[in-house]
Amino acid sequence: MKKPEDIVFPAGRQVLYEQNRYSPAVKSGGFLFVSGQVGSGEDGSPAPELEQEIRLAFDNLQSVLAAADCTFADVVDVTVYLVDPETTLDTVWKVLPEYWGDAPWPTLTGVGVTWLYGFRFEIKVIARLPTD
Numbered sequence: 722m723k724k725p726e727d728i729v730f731p732a733g734r735q736v737l738y739e740q741n742r743y744s745p746a747v748k749s750g751g752f753l754f755v756s757g758q759v760g761s762g763e764d765g766s767p768a769p770e771l772e773q774e775i776r777l778a779f780d781n782l783q784s785v786l787a788a789a790d791c792t793f794a795d796v797v798d799v800t801v802y803l804v805d806p807e808t809t810l811d812t813v814w815k816v817l818p819e820y821w822g823d824a825p826w827p828t829l830t831g832v833g834v835t836w837l838y839g840f841r842f843e844i845k846v847i848a849r850l851p852t853d
Contacts, residue, residue, distance in 0.1 A: 723744075745758075752797075760778040801844050
């Protein structure tokens with residue numbers, strides 16, 4: 722059962738999550754389960770260009786991870802959702818190494834979708850929580 726102290730909120734985006742009625746991340750069993758992150762600004766609107774949208778999604782993800790004292794190195798499982806994967810995947814592969822770094826990399830599942838609430842890219846992850 723989740724407790725209030727298990728919920729992770731990055732700085733500056735709490736209103737957006739509360740409006741949409743979900744938690745950005747939940748700590749459970751030594752892991753951090755992060756909700757899908759899109760390339761939105763603080764007002765929730767999508768970035769105008771695809772590469773900017775993908776970078777902003779990664780930046781938003783990085784903020785959630787940091788709020789739980791995690792980094793991309795702690796990520797063990799990734800799911801990405803792509804509208805029109807044939808035209809978006811190359812841009813994802815261009816941006817991804819800048820955030821992921823060197824191997825070993827997490828597991829990855831890509832899912833083509835037809836709609837993401839006005840966005841073209843979404844990323845959700847599971848990360849190991851740091852141990853003392």
